[in-house]
Amino acid sequence: MHxxxxxxxxxYMERGDEHAFRLLVERHQERVYGYLLGMxxxxxxxxDLFQDTFIRVLKALNRDRASYTKQGRFLGWxxxxxxxxxxxxxxxxxxxxxxxxxxxxxxxxALPDLSESSDEQLNRSQQADxxxxxxxxxxxxxxxVLLLRHESDLTFREIAELTECSIxxxxxxxxxxxxxxxxxxxxxxxxxxxxxDA
Amino acid sequence: xxxxxxxxxxxLYGEASEGADLHGLLKDPELRSEHAALSEAKFxxxxxxxxxxxxxxxDGIFAATPGAVTEPxxxxxxxxxxxxxxxxxKVLLPALSIAAAVLFGVAVGWFAAPxxxxxxxxxxxxxxxxxxxxxxxxxxxxxxxxxxxxxxGTLSWDDADELxxxxxxxxxxxxxxxLSWDEPPVPLESxxxxxxxxxxxxxxxx
Numbered sequence: 001m002h003x004x005x006x007x008x009x010x011x012y013m014e015r016g017d018e019h020a021f022r023l024l025v026e027r028h029q030e031r032v033y034g035y036l037l038g039m040x041x042x043x044x045x046x047x048d049l050f051q052d053t054f055i056r057v058l059k060a061l062n063r064d065r066a067s068y069t070k071q072g073r074f075l076g077w078x079x080x081x082x083x084x085x086x087x088x089x090x091x092x093x094x095x096x097x098x099x100x101x102x103x104x105x106x107x108x109x110a111l112p113d114l115s116e117s118s119d120e121q122l123n124r125s126q127q128a129d130x131x132x133x134x135x136x137x138x139x140x141x142x143x144x145v146l147l148l149r150h151e152s153d154l155t156f157r158e159i160a161e162l163t164e165c166s167i168x169x170x171x172x173x174x175x176x177x178x179x180x181x182x183x184x185x186x187x188x189x190x191x192x193x194x195x196x197d198a
Numbered sequence: 199x200x201x202x203x204x205x206x207x208x209x210l211y212g213e214a215s216e217g218a219d220l221h222g223l224l225k226d227p228e229l230r231s232e233h234a235a236l237s238e239a240k241f242x243x244x245x246x247x248x249x250x251x252x253x254x255x256x257d258g259i260f261a262a263t264p265g266a267v268t269e270p271x272x273x274x275x276x277x278x279x280x281x282x283x284x285x286x287x288k289v290l291l292p293a294l295s296i297a298a299a300v301l302f303g304v305a306v307g308w309f310a311a312p313x314x315x316x317x318x319x320x321x322x323x324x325x326x327x328x329x330x331x332x333x334x335x336x337x338x339x340x341x342x343x344x345x346x347x348x349x350x351g352t353l354s355w356d357d358a359d360e361l362x363x364x365x366x367x368x369x370x371x372x373x374x375x376x377l378s379w380d381e382p383p384v385p386l387e388s389x390x391x392x393x394x395x396x397x398x399x400x401x402x403x404x
Binding site (some may be wrong): 018022025026029030033034037046047050051054055059065128131147149150151154155157168171172174175178179181182185 | 200203204207210211213235236238239240242243244246247248249250251252256258259260262263352
């Protein structure tokens with residue numbers, strides 16, 4: 001039986017057990033890294049932000065443990081720190097607000113162009129790349145909710161709290177994210193088949 | 199309808215409340231197609247391979263904060279017991295504090311006192327208007343002489359010529375004035391004017 005997150009935090013806080021903290025990092029690495037990578041779309045930057053997130057976590061635990069206990073679930077608290085790190089980076093790069101308004105966005109222009117590989121069978125890796133590109137093409141708010149739900153495994157209530165919106169808004173964003181994603185995937189695959197036939 | 203579409207989403211992600219009935223929702227064709235579309239996209243996302251950072255990234259966390267985690271027992275256990283207060287801390291320090299406070303008080307008193315009796319404030323400076331001096335300042339601390347007693351046995355201000363002059367002037371003015379504190383107020387014009395006594399007009403030379 002694996003120890004709960006809270007028990008590992010306790011071990012680290014009470015006994016300075018590095019192994020306990022390492023277990024926490026390894027347990028949640030995919031949830032945190034998947035979100036960060038989806039947000040910044042650059043593996044090297046995601047690596048840096050991942051490291052920065054857990055360094056901030058360590059410092060926060062050592063400086064003011066209350067900031068963790070007030071936030072409840074460990075993962076939710078870590079994701080808040082990860083989100084702040086990602087938004088800091090995006091603001092610094094001025095990319096976050098450079099994304100076109102979702103109302104004006106032409107989805108079909110943003111679809112990934114897979115015509116160059118049209119004469120090959122779509123393998124698993126290509127499908128994954130295609131899915132990733134479609135996710136990247138989603139409006140930021142929808143993309144973030146989708147990443148927090150699928151990569152970080154947060155509940156919609158936790159997502160609403162983290163992104164400071166109502167749960168209905170979070171659900172609406174998720175719904176549109178899934179529907180838009182499905183449309184984009186269908187169109188991309190259709191384009192691929194058309195190119196292959198030609 | 200919008201709320202029921204959100205209910206479908208909650209069902210898909212296992213977050214619907216216990217009383218919610220998915221089968222009832224799916225009887226509606228529109229909701230059924232919504233469910234199919236959402237399920238398809240979710241299926242693709244669920245089968246997506248997950249990514250993780252390089253192992254060196256995790257090592258870097260601990261390398262960047264060495265003091266935070268590499269000291270087992272850093273927060274462990276209770277702090278060591280404090281030693282009993284020593285004789286120095288228990289007796290000598292309070293005594294020294296009291297002595298320092300007394301010395302400070304004496305030093306303040308010494309420097310607040312005038313350096314010589316000659317600098318005591320005068321009640322008047324000859325023919326000019328008398329200085330307004332608070333009465334308490336008349337009783338100034340006079341540094342003791344070697345045997346602690348003044349040679350004359352009188353206070354420094356008691357034998358001053360100026361004091362005697364002021365007293366004589368008051369005595370000489372008293373009979374010239376017909377007013378006393380008990381009488382009702384009278385206009386100034388009714389008072390005697392002139393050099394012989396009483397009120398002097400403004401601007402006139404004495």
